Amino acid sequence: MEHNLPGAADQAGFLIDLSNVVRDRSLGGPGARSLHRFRLVVKALTRLTGDPGVQVYPVADRSLLGAAREFTDRAEVAVLRRWIGEGLVEQVGDADQRLLELMELTSAAHTRTVTGDRFTAHRREYPWIQGNTDRFLKPVAGPSGTVRLVPLDMGVCTEGEISRADELAAFKKQGLLKQSDQPLTRVVNRFWRCPEPRCTAYDPRGGRVLLPRMSKGVPTCEMHCVPLTDAGSRPAMAQLKVMVDGKCKGRYTVEDGSRTGIGRQPADGIALYGLLPPAVAARISREHVVVSAEGGILLVRDVSTYGTQMRTAERHGRPGSWRRLSPGQDRRFGPGDEVELTPGVMLTRSARRFPAELAAAWRNAARNRPAPQGASLPTSLG
Numbered sequence: 001m002e003h004n005l006p007g008a009a010d011q012a013g014f015l016i017d018l019s020n021v022v023r024d025r026s027l028g029g030p031g032a033r034s035l036h037r038f039r040l041v042v043k044a045l046t047r048l049t050g051d052p053g054v055q056v057y058p059v060a061d062r063s064l065l066g067a068a069r070e071f072t073d074r075a076e077v078a079v080l081r082r083w084i085g086e087g088l089v090e091q092v093g094d095a096d097q098r099l100l101e102l103m104e105l106t107s108a109a110h111t112r113t114v115t116g117d118r119f120t121a122h123r124r125e126y127p128w129i130q131g132n133t134d135r136f137l138k139p140v141a142g143p144s145g146t147v148r149l150v151p152l153d154m155g156v157c158t159e160g161e162i163s164r165a166d167e168l169a170a171f172k173k174q175g176l177l178k179q180s181d182q183p184l185t186r187v188v189n190r191f192w193r194c195p196e197p198r199c200t201a202y203d204p205r206g207g208r209v210l211l212p213r214m215s216k217g218v219p220t221c222e223m224h225c226v227p228l229t230d231a232g233s234r235p236a237m238a239q240l241k242v243m244v245d246g247k248c249k250g251r252y253t254v255e256d257g258s259r260t261g262i263g264r265q266p267a268d269g270i271a272l273y274g275l276l277p278p279a280v281a282a283r284i285s286r287e288h289v290v291v292s293a294e295g296g297i298l299l300v301r302d303v304s305t306y307g308t309q310m311r312t313a314e315r316h317g318r319p320g321s322w323r324r325l326s327p328g329q330d331r332r333f334g335p336g337d338e339v340e341l342t343p344g345v346m347l348t349r350s351a352r353r354f355p356a357e358l359a360a361a362w363r364n365a366a367r368n369r370p371a372p373q374g375a376s377l378p379t380s381l382g
Ligand SMILES: [Zn+2]
Pocket: 194, 195, 196, 199, 200, 201, 221, 222, 223, 224, 225
């Protein structure tokens, strides 16, 4: 086995997303984590390349050994520790980030990565992932306990999908996701305050509010390493963007419980006349649509003279079709949906969601896929 581990990425033909492989129960072997799955992957690479000495470079998250008790075979923990100690396996805080860096560095050599991960959250930073079909291999269970490798079609993710994955990754990094990929809403939906008097990292008046980091089950200040105190519930918010000819001309925050008129010049609300050429502004009603937020859900209602078109967010590269809004009726305005006031003038939602919507989306995602064995049961969300 060790003759397959050169201990240097530039000498390897394949990078291995080790945490992803070791945790993949579909590859067989008992337990939540098994190094046997990695051995099966190396065997598969041997068959794929016809080279028994195929060189691989595994990268692991620090958390892989952090939960060592999840390895059924404790001897594997010792082996992994030794490999890390000898530099045969690279251990880092964020393996995804490191793997993609290494893939860029080794792009001339066309080094491929074995993983089941789609790296959705990283596609803004590494645009070459979009649509790639030849640099990722996914391990799948083969006949009689073997593993084979299939090219992974990365597909093209929409802006909305990337933002949501990005958000999920941010929560995960702070320890704010449960094992079932649900956010800890009791933490996420509240504001927090650091007892250190001069610390404003969690102050909602300070613009960008840090997410608390969970430490031993307690929300903690990252700078001062002290438990944060509860500073009340976080009002759900959404961000609206006004797009004129495809360019963002204004961003507005809508708070939960609010009602905002948007039009050429509404009595109270968002006035667009200053953003538009007069001829275009003339096609927009004084108050054209009303956007309201209730319980974390955003709604849009057409109140215009000439009507409003809407289409729903793209799903896997295909947007919904344009439909006219029924006048005077509220319609769900989701992230990625587009509302057209007149040709060339569009209202969209920033892809960042309300915490409440995030929670619901994750709850649904968890429901639609088989729960991993040993995962905690979904608890009700606060
Ligand atoms: Zn602090």
